[in-house]
Amino acid sequence: MAKLKNLEDYREEIEQCVKCGACRAHCPVFGADRREGRVARGKVALAHSVMTGEIGLEDKVLEDMSQCLLCGSCCAQCPNKVPTEEIVAAARRRIAEEKGLSTFGKGVAAVLGRPKLMNLLAKSGGMLSSLLFNKLPENSGLRLRFPVPYLEQDRTLPPITAKPFRERVPEIILGDPQQPTVLFFTGCGINYMYPEVGEAFLKALKFLGVTVIIPKDQACCGLPAVSAGAAKTVEKLAEQNLEAFSRHPVDYIVTACASCNAGLGKVYAEMGEEFGELSAKTMDVFVFLARHGLPEKLATLPKAATRIKVTYHDPCHLRTQGITKEPRQILRALPQVDYVEMPEAGTCCGLGGTYSVYHYATSKKIGAKKAANIATSGAELVATDCPGCIMQLQDSINHANGSQRSIHILELLDEALSALE
Amino acid sequence: MLAEKTIIELEAIVGPNNVATDKAARICYSYDATQQSFLPEVVVHPGSTEEISRIIKLANRERIPVFPRGAGSGFTGGSLPTLGGIVLCTERLDRILEIDEENLVATVEPGVVTEQFQKEVEKRGLFYPPDPASLKFSTLGGNVAECAGGPRCVKYGVTKDFIIGLEVVTPTGDIITTGGPTMKGVVGYDLTKLLCGSEGTLGIITRIVIKLLPLPEAKQTMLVLFNSIDGAAQAVSAIIRGKIIPTTLEFMDGRTIDCVRQATNLKVPAEARAVLIIEVDGDRDFLDKQVARIAEIIKPLGVVETRIATTNEESEALWQIRRSVSASLRKVNPDKFNEDICVPRSKVPEMIRRVDVIAEKYAIPIVNFGHAGDGNIHVNIMIDKKVPGQLEKAEKAIEEVFKGALELGGTMSGEHGVGIAKAAYIPLEITPLAAEYMKTIKRALDPNNILNPGKIFLDEDNSAARGEQRAAGKPSI
Numbered sequence: 001m002a003k004l005k006n007l008e009d010y011r012e013e014i015e016q017c018v019k020c021g022a023c024r025a026h027c028p029v030f031g032a033d034r035r036e037g038r039v040a041r042g043k044v045a046l047a048h049s050v051m052t053g054e055i056g057l058e059d060k061v062l063e064d065m066s067q068c069l070l071c072g073s074c075c076a077q078c079p080n081k082v083p084t085e086e087i088v089a090a091a092r093r094r095i096a097e098e099k100g101l102s103t104f105g106k107g108v109a110a111v112l113g114r115p116k117l118m119n120l121l122a123k124s125g126g127m128l129s130s131l132l133f134n135k136l137p138e139n140s141g142l143r144l145r146f147p148v149p150y151l152e153q154d155r156t157l158p159p160i161t162a163k164p165f166r167e168r169v170p171e172i173i174l175g176d177p178q179q180p181t182v183l184f185f186t187g188c189g190i191n192y193m194y195p196e197v198g199e200a201f202l203k204a205l206k207f208l209g210v211t212v213i214i215p216k217d218q219a220c221c222g223l224p225a226v227s228a229g230a231a232k233t234v235e236k237l238a239e240q241n242l243e244a245f246s247r248h249p250v251d252y253i254v255t256a257c258a259s260c261n262a263g264l265g266k267v268y269a270e271m272g273e274e275f276g277e278l279s280a281k282t283m284d285v286f287v288f289l290a291r292h293g294l295p296e297k298l299a300t301l302p303k304a305a306t307r308i309k310v311t312y313h314d315p316c317h318l319r320t321q322g323i324t325k326e327p328r329q330i331l332r333a334l335p336q337v338d339y340v341e342m343p344e345a346g347t348c349c350g351l352g353g354t355y356s357v358y359h360y361a362t363s364k365k366i367g368a369k370k371a372a373n374i375a376t377s378g379a380e381l382v383a384t385d386c387p388g389c390i391m392q393l394q395d396s397i398n399h400a401n402g403s404q405r406s407i408h409i410l411e412l413l414d415e416a417l418s419a420l421e
Numbered sequence: 422m423l424a425e426k427t428i429i430e431l432e433a434i435v436g437p438n439n440v441a442t443d444k445a446a447r448i449c450y451s452y453d454a455t456q457q458s459f460l461p462e463v464v465v466h467p468g469s470t471e472e473i474s475r476i477i478k479l480a481n482r483e484r485i486p487v488f489p490r491g492a493g494s495g496f497t498g499g500s501l502p503t504l505g506g507i508v509l510c511t512e513r514l515d516r517i518l519e520i521d522e523e524n525l526v527a528t529v530e531p532g533v534v535t536e537q538f539q540k541e542v543e544k545r546g547l548f549y550p551p552d553p554a555s556l557k558f559s560t561l562g563g564n565v566a567e568c569a570g571g572p573r574c575v576k577y578g579v580t581k582d583f584i585i586g587l588e589v590v591t592p593t594g595d596i597i598t599t600g601g602p603t604m605k606g607v608v609g610y611d612l613t614k615l616l617c618g619s620e621g622t623l624g625i626i627t628r629i630v631i632k633l634l635p636l637p638e639a640k641q642t643m644l645v646l647f648n649s650i651d652g653a654a655q656a657v658s659a660i661i662r663g664k665i666i667p668t669t670l671e672f673m674d675g676r677t678i679d680c681v682r683q684a685t686n687l688k689v690p691a692e693a694r695a696v697l698i699i700e701v702d703g704d705r706d707f708l709d710k711q712v713a714r715i716a717e718i719i720k721p722l723g724v725v726e727t728r729i730a731t732t733n734e735e736s737e738a739l740w741q742i743r744r745s746v747s748a749s750l751r752k753v754n755p756d757k758f759n760e761d762i763c764v765p766r767s768k769v770p771e772m773i774r775r776v777d778v779i780a781e782k783y784a785i786p787i788v789n790f791g792h793a794g795d796g797n798i799h800v801n802i803m804i805d806k807k808v809p810g811q812l813e814k815a816e817k818a819i820e821e822v823f824k825g826a827l828e829l830g831g832t833m834s835g836e837h838g839v840g841i842a843k844a845a846y847i848p849l850e851i852t853p854l855a856a857e858y859m860k861t862i863k864r865a866l867d868p869n870n871i872l873n874p875g876k877i878f879l880d881e882d883n884s885a886a887r888g889e890q891r892a893a894g895k896p897s898i
Contacts, residue, residue, distance in 0.1 A: 020454045020555070055448060
């Protein structure tokens, strides 16, 4: 049985916080709103007080616990490596358990597939047409990310595709038997919003002769539900994926979405021994490509005469796992790309799972810093490795009246490989 | 709890969004880096000097203690609301008001984060040297109130050496200014220096005038491994005696090296029992010569290996070793008492020997590292509070360490301050007459004992001062 940890399971980690304040220098939310309840040190103190019963689940505690992107910036710089993002997620589960999901974020309840609210969604129209929204399965993380009635009108969102990616492609694409077999975990972002990234993924792996399996019955990784504190949903999705994957003997489970990568590789790993193999096999697409000789192959291509300036944004869910070199390595190797590093490439974009839905004003403030850094770099494109970041980056650029575009690295790779054909 | 009417008055002064009485906010402002915790009754975030003045006047009228707070990253409890009352956060006052490039003077508000200020002046080729380990998150207001130090202070001096003027709200709520933007000034008492390091007991700093230096052209970092702590300690004295003042002169003892070796994959030969990290800065041409001269001076003192960084990355890698120390200490024992004694520089070898004797006597690990170049040694007494008897041993060891430092002509604290953590030890260092001189100043300026009461000096008569004993702040964590 898949089981996420309880708040009490983090007692030791919580007690490791020595209140030094180092997290204050790195928390994007605290940077936008300098109150102690916003920063890791305050949240860990509150989590401790909740655990000991000193404080109940009062509104202010819920508010502070909701004000976290789960980006892991604090933990990365914490001298004692206190995993605040995990502690906050556990606190949110505790809140959901005691108070019901609806009290944590009104919108979250709205998207759990309750018939009455579904009707409301259908009537509301808005940015996502109700017809297309209905195409999202009830357990898709996108429903948590975009509870339609709560979306702000000034937000830029990609359209939902009429035909999801997994319905467009065969379940098995055979390659060179000498090459490994990988399972492509598409995630909801690629399946419903960015199918072109999925196509690019297939082209890149075909280029290396890799056999790709795309199970039709794969589910959402569950990370938006982690962010919302919906423990049961996460556990159910994990089991569903475990079962779907068990039918396919593969060498790697490859993701092209940082959040999915952390969901499968990190969150599942803590949910039970049965997930050990699944998590161990999970690999980011650029780590896979870098280890299987793509940069060397790209290096043999002649550099394009006119190149486009591209910078890279580190998705939190890769950065916190130490994956920062490989995406840059691939970008630098692309013949049409002139790579430039932007300031603070590793700071969160401000999306934070369900965060930006409930705290759009703060999310925009965090995004504005990102947009300014992209502009400083002089790049025309900001490439990354996470559909969520792509969406938020574009929204931030648009609010800043920038002309840059956000894009998945795979799309640039697709372009380079197409030129060869 | 405070009267409803007082809360309403506070809200009228700073706006309702800047007053918090809910339990969550009170918990979030109950602690600092000492890991002690006291619940305040209310947290207030003023946005101007005038608002602070009005809050202090209200507090005097109602006899409510006020505890000023910057980032809450102090090591001695300077910002802890030990008697409940009002936590007054200065973080909203976070503007750099002016960087005057003609006069090399800057004016800032107290909530500016130290590193942000340094980055801004460095963009203009200017330099603010004080570099406490907390510089990425501590505020300049807090740095001034505690007179923060840091590695670079060997050469450049501590926070107070750069502060030439202040605007202050007095303990009775008046607004005064001290000093100013001139490089000299002897009219009246030097209140600027008195307020630097006064730990929030004599006034709330609302504006700071800072003297800047030209940014040195280059720096060079070297890491030297010694076969004994004595050799390293002698090297410190020898360098100073050789009339060289490096920018930084940091040392780590053998036990520190063991901790770092465990926590990181640092490659250090087994015979290395002490490390010095030496940095020099200035004109590029001059640096090689200085490094060579230092290497020559320390050569006979048991040098195992010398590593000289030639690039910024290599220099960063050397500093990373020093920065990983604090966290790696937890491998020794979970609880640490971090004392920051300071002795005359020539006495560093003797002090290290004394600490070793104390560690052996009480059979508890003591790890030493710190700013050897100015004699400021971080003595870390590592215990496990859960083991019966260890806390008592640690307390005895701390007192002996303090006494040892004082016997050698040193002080109990080079840069962390007294707060509540060292208040009980004050009589060891300050004579009754000198202490009375200081307390007379406090009493005269703060007749109602409103501002940060019970800090530096244990309050013998706190209740009488406010007419009525408040419910003491409860330890929360």
